[in-house]
Amino acid sequence: MTDVLTARGGLLALATLATGLAAGLFYTFSVAVMRGLADTDDRTFVLAMRQINIKILNGLFAFSFGGALLFTLVALALNTGGRTVWWITAAAVLYAAQLAVTFGINIPLNNALLAGSDPDRMTDPHGVRVAFEAKWVRWNHVRTWLVIAAFVSLIGALAEYGRSL
Numbered sequence: 001m002t003d004v005l006t007a008r009g010g011l012l013a014l015a016t017l018a019t020g021l022a023a024g025l026f027y028t029f030s031v032a033v034m035r036g037l038a039d040t041d042d043r044t045f046v047l048a049m050r051q052i053n054i055k056i057l058n059g060l061f062a063f064s065f066g067g068a069l070l071f072t073l074v075a076l077a078l079n080t081g082g083r084t085v086w087w088i089t090a091a092a093v094l095y096a097a098q099l100a101v102t103f104g105i106n107i108p109l110n111n112a113l114l115a116g117s118d119p120d121r122m123t124d125p126h127g128v129r130v131a132f133e134a135k136w137v138r139w140n141h142v143r144t145w146l147v148i149a150a151f152v153s154l155i156g157a158l159a160e161y162g163r164s165l
Helices: 002-038 040-054 058-076 081-115 126-163
Strands: none
Touching: 002 040, 002 058, 002 081, 002 126, 040 081, 040 126, 058 081, 058 126, 081 126
């Protein structure tokens, strides 16, 4: 029984950590990165976002971005009773909603930016920026709040799990 409790608590903690890291990343873009880039010229903005979109695809990002939902779903499978389940379910739904925004809006915008911003052939950086920036920023705010809410839900799950021990 102790092994099961350790796995339940450990996966819940891992889900909370990964979701918190994802929330922090999106939050940082909302409150600092995009605000800083807003004051740059069009070419600098486009090239910076292009590089960010290329460099973010790495194992550390995968741990938080993909791991958050994976660990949450495993934690949900292991925690089958009580109020903890409701908190974890809320977190999974909120995080899945963020993924819908990301895959439905932000990633297509990222891909369009990459396709239209080859540094050697870019003739209209202003047009590329206009097609990208406002919509990407708006939807990044949405996904930021969704992941923050998922993170808070997992904190609630941890608190409830602790009370059940």
